[in-house]
Amino acid sequence: MIKYLGSKRTLIPVIREVIRRIGGVRSVMDLFSGTARVGHALKAEGYRVLSNDYLTFAATLARCYVQADAEDVLDDARKLIAEFNRLKGAPGYFTETFCIKSHFFQPKNGERIDAIREAIAKKGLPPELEAVVLVALMEAADRVDSTTGLQMAYLKNWAPRAYNDLELRVPAVLPRAREGKGRAMCLDALTAARQLEADVAYLDPPYNQHSYLGNYHIWESLVRWDKPEVYGVACKRADVRLRSSVFNSRPRFAAVLRELLHTIRAPVIVVSLSNEGYLSRSEMEATLATLWDGAGEVLTIERDFKRYVGAQIGIYNPQGKRVGHVSHVRNKEFIYVASCRPLAEALYELAQTGRGGHGQATCLPEETVLRFRAGRFSIHGAGDGP
Numbered sequence: 001m002i003k004y005l006g007s008k009r010t011l012i013p014v015i016r017e018v019i020r021r022i023g024g025v026r027s028v029m030d031l032f033s034g035t036a037r038v039g040h041a042l043k044a045e046g047y048r049v050l051s052n053d054y055l056t057f058a059a060t061l062a063r064c065y066v067q068a069d070a071e072d073v074l075d076d077a078r079k080l081i082a083e084f085n086r087l088k089g090a091p092g093y094f095t096e097t098f099c100i101k102s103h104f105f106q107p108k109n110g111e112r113i114d115a116i117r118e119a120i121a122k123k124g125l126p127p128e129l130e131a132v133v134l135v136a137l138m139e140a141a142d143r144v145d146s147t148t149g150l151q152m153a154y155l156k157n158w159a160p161r162a163y164n165d166l167e168l169r170v171p172a173v174l175p176r177a178r179e180g181k182g183r184a185m186c187l188d189a190l191t192a193a194r195q196l197e198a199d200v201a202y203l204d205p206p207y208n209q210h211s212y213l214g215n216y217h218i219w220e221s222l223v224r225w226d227k228p229e230v231y232g233v234a235c236k237r238a239d240v241r242l243r244s245s246v247f248n249s250r251p252r253f254a255a256v257l258r259e260l261l262h263t264i265r266a267p268v269i270v271v272s273l274s275n276e277g278y279l280s281r282s283e284m285e286a287t288l289a290t291l292w293d294g295a296g297e298v299l300t301i302e303r304d305f306k307r308y309v310g311a312q313i314g315i316y317n318p319q320g321k322r323v324g325h326v327s328h329v330r331n332k333e334f335i336y337v338a339s340c341r342p343l344a345e346a347l348y349e350l351a352q353t354g355r356g357g358h359g360q361a362t363c364l365p366e367e368t369v370l371r372f373r374a375g376r377f378s379i380h381g382a383g384d385g386p
């Protein structure tokens, strides 16, 4: 799966355990699905998963990993991926924008991305099959990029992996879940919450002002294939400035989260937030305590994680000079469970034991962390604004 800021890769065992211990769960909605890895893990457990994210590439990841079922798409996907892996490069928008105007990919790989993306567009595939091959292309491109895992900037000197040849692999699409077919939506979380209903709602909203569209603009352009105007050194899509999320706004976050929580139609709500988010633990617990006219129960599970030191990208100036230092290397992830019914004793035990999910809270490469620590590398593009 792609490198993604705030991805819950290492928190998945805890999330899975929380949902098991809630008991009697058949369906889960994931309103901020990102890489879809949480939805994928829950689908593998047999739950019916309803995923949503407001970005097109993220909804495409969910259409592949949550909505598409292996028995429907994998035979065709394998053939298409073998065909695309044989395609020769042909320079186009992608090469010009992300290999020549900026240096996110080596031109040899950009040319192949152009050729494969045009071939996908020409085939007019059914949406689930198209999502699977787009994800194969996105993940292949992610393996040969020259970034720290964020697309707000590229490395001044090529990352060693950028020299590798682009190669598509078949994504790990799962068979239909025991509890029914999943669904992927591409809506604002509030709109999705008005449309969906499930036994559990899982919420993993953004936790700071950095827009996911700005951080992953290349995936949005690759998936939409709308060849937009770009700006700045990092060649961000022009609409990065327009499509902001209220969940990235410090002054608005608390109110919009509260509105979302009160809109959700699920008897149990699980929220992931770190101690670096906009709301403190006590503020979050107080907000959740207002649900169901104050008659619900709220439990907080706390886990300690290695911090993504690369998040300190802001302390490098646009010339790549280090202008600050990292303050701390560990953070806490909180998993809040709010329920309209009394929670199972087994959940309280999980909160007390501290078992499961220790590790690194993000899915960005460890070498990024080391390089940031050593202050040895520089980047281009971090001064482009949103």
Ligand SMILES: C[S@@+](CC[C@H](N)C(=O)[O-])C[C@H]1O[C@@H](n2cnc3c(N)ncnc32)[C@H](O)[C@@H]1O
Residues within 6 Å of the ligand: 004, 005, 006, 007, 008, 009, 031, 032, 033, 034, 035, 036, 037, 038, 052, 053, 054, 055, 058, 187, 188, 189, 190, 204, 205, 206, 207, 212, 213, 245, 246, 247, 248
């Ligand atoms: C912390 S990430 C989720 C990570 C995900 N749980 C994972 O493991 O990959 C937050 C996600 O919220 C999405 N998002 C931001 N604002 C949103 C909104 N208003 N409605 C829906 N999704 C939104 C972002 O695109 C991003 O993918």
